[in-house]
Amino acid sequence: MRTEKLSISLTPEAIGVIDAYRSAHAIKSRSQVIEQALRRLREDDLESAYREAAATDAAEWDATAGDGLSHEPW
Template identity: 40%
Template sequence: MTVGKISVSLEEPLLDFLSHYQETHRVRSKSEVIAQALTLLRERELETQYAEALAEWRANGEGDLWESVIADGLSEGSDAAR
């Protein structure tokens, strides 16, 4: 993995929190704490995007189309339908 280097300026309360979090959670470096925080932000962004895509999928009727074919060829009594 390629690693880049940046310079970040933070207000004192955030710097204090960063140091406290690193110490109490035994994280190797402040960079790792920031990487963990960015990973959480990326996951939250993806959750929002997935929720929006699902809402759009349902709103335009694609969900109804899928429901109409989801069990094609399967009867309720077959093992594959379970």
């Protein structure tokens, strides 16, 4: 996987959290801890979007479920 080097500024407390998590979970680098945290943020956003979609009125889904699709067999 292609990577790009970044420079970020964090508080000593944030660095401590990263290092403690890395040690506790046998993660090789701080970068991997940050990547895992970002992945979880994306998952949380996706979960929220699914939860919001599930709460949507069924009539709204029916109106858009077939957008661009016909009922004809391929």
